[in-house]
Amino acid sequence: MTVPSSGPLPALLELDLDRSLQLLDQAGAFLPDAEPYSLAWLQGVIDALADLSNRDPLTGLSNRRNFEMQLTREIDRVARSGEPALLLMLDIDHFKKVNDTHGHPAGDVVIKAVADLVAQTVRPMDTVARVGGEEFAVVLPNCSASFGPTVAERIRRNVAAAVIEVSPVLSLQITVSLGGAFAPQWVRSSPLLWMERADRQLYRAKAEGRNQACLEPQVESVVSADEKSMLFAVMPEDTP
Amino acid sequence: MSSGARTVAITSGKGGVGKTFVTANLACALAARGQRVLVLDADLGLANLDVVLNLHPKLTLHDVFTEKCTLEQAILPAPGGFSVLLAGSGMVEYSRLTPEVRDKLLRIVELVKPRYDWVLIDTGAGISDVVLYSVSLAADVLVVATPEPTSLTDAYATIKVLATQQQRRHLGLVVNQANRPGEGRTICTQLQTVLSRFVDTAGHSFRLDLMGEVKNDAAVRQAVLRRQLLLEQSPGSDASQGLRALANKLIG
Numbered sequence: 001m002t003v004p005s006s007g008p009l010p011a012l013l014e015l016d017l018d019r020s021l022q023l024l025d026q027a028g029a030f031l032p033d034a035e036p037y038s039l040a041w042l043q044g045v046i047d048a049l050a051d052l053s054n055r056d057p058l059t060g061l062s063n064r065r066n067f068e069m070q071l072t073r074e075i076d077r078v079a080r081s082g083e084p085a086l087l088l089m090l091d092i093d094h095f096k097k098v099n100d101t102h103g104h105p106a107g108d109v110v111i112k113a114v115a116d117l118v119a120q121t122v123r124p125m126d127t128v129a130r131v132g133g134e135e136f137a138v139v140l141p142n143c144s145a146s147f148g149p150t151v152a153e154r155i156r157r158n159v160a161a162a163v164i165e166v167s168p169v170l171s172l173q174i175t176v177s178l179g180g181a182f183a184p185q186w187v188r189s190s191p192l193l194w195m196e197r198a199d200r201q202l203y204r205a206k207a208e209g210r211n212q213a214c215l216e217p218q219v220e221s222v223v224s225a226d227e228k229s230m231l232f233a234v235m236p237e238d239t240p
Numbered sequence: 241m242s243s244g245a246r247t248v249a250i251t252s253g254k255g256g257v258g259k260t261f262v263t264a265n266l267a268c269a270l271a272a273r274g275q276r277v278l279v280l281d282a283d284l285g286l287a288n289l290d291v292v293l294n295l296h297p298k299l300t301l302h303d304v305f306t307e308k309c310t311l312e313q314a315i316l317p318a319p320g321g322f323s324v325l326l327a328g329s330g331m332v333e334y335s336r337l338t339p340e341v342r343d344k345l346l347r348i349v350e351l352v353k354p355r356y357d358w359v360l361i362d363t364g365a366g367i368s369d370v371v372l373y374s375v376s377l378a379a380d381v382l383v384v385a386t387p388e389p390t391s392l393t394d395a396y397a398t399i400k401v402l403a404t405q406q407q408r409r410h411l412g413l414v415v416n417q418a419n420r421p422g423e424g425r426t427i428c429t430q431l432q433t434v435l436s437r438f439v440d441t442a443g444h445s446f447r448l449d450l451m452g453e454v455k456n457d458a459a460v461r462q463a464v465l466r467r468q469l470l471l472e473q474s475p476g477s478d479a480s481q482g483l484r485a486l487a488n489k490l491i492g
Binding site (some may be wrong): 080081082135184189193217222223224226228230231232233 | 337400
């Protein structure tokens, strides 16, 4: 499709874009490099606004709003397709100490570095989001149960191995804790419930000493000997 | 959430525990209380609701799936005053859960829901993906078990999977072929004890409710052999009373 990029269309000149432009300017977003009020320029403004509402300014990752939208979409998909999907919640260990010792600018560099490391470790189809100060989330569609622990562990390892250059004289090594849960298959769950389950595993990883990944245990349909003996412990034997 | 009928899946770990018998007679008991009831035979591999009800359907779910007839044409009146959608033979090819089967079952349930007060989904036995999927279509679940150890073990495994994988917060238990009054209660308590000891429901509470106890009754065998509904054949029998109590408890 060809878009006329010459002079502005008369109708577009009637648009009042002052507030949008002001917003983009204040947010430090790049304004489109095209003739004002041309279609290409307008497209650039819209893209920049969409980015502004979906992206976290520090890391360039999805922000919480976009993340929750992705999560809802993924739940719809899982409910219909039954494909396994994994949600990982990730938190930088002892982040407060980084801020307190080296200052907030150093903290920002660490956050950005972790964001890049996580994004590089997962597939392009996965959504990586910054959902809180030092908290991240990853939605992994079509991720099989056996692959879950591998990907979580790979993220943990890559972050732990990285040397983050905060300044020419300061390099830091940090660790992350991860928690994960799979979406219940074929059931329309809620984003909140799914996040709660992954969060619970994140707390477990923190409680067990940090720098580790904990995933919700997978469904076991096998009945163990212990379960059987307890099941029949006090069963009445009176058959007529 | 869509409105309309209350959807109840009736399932069991082990086959041959009277799942279809309970479903058919429960439908009859609900209909007797003036409720509009549809039984959907989702036992795609080994359907036998037609055998239990002594029906010889010309059109079945299979014909709906292959678009040989409309949904309306395949819904039949059953003895006992309720409607059935039978799986019929030839459904074996659908006993694997393909996206096609999933979509069709989902669509059918959504289409019938506005027209009835109750949609009972008679699933197959076991915990295959088709069974789990058809259970997932229902808001409420009844697990049928007998006091036999093998049946209890399989019911336990089913409940465990539903509680964890589908995050069900409560399930109903129907104890069939109970040998003495109160046996259902004992079994339910026992299952709940083991479940709370071994099953991690990820923090949320899980409850197994005893919804019904159907006595081991000679009248049941007779009705089954004659391919009659127990509630019509021997309405005064102990087992009939248990089934009516189950219906009443569901209606609430």
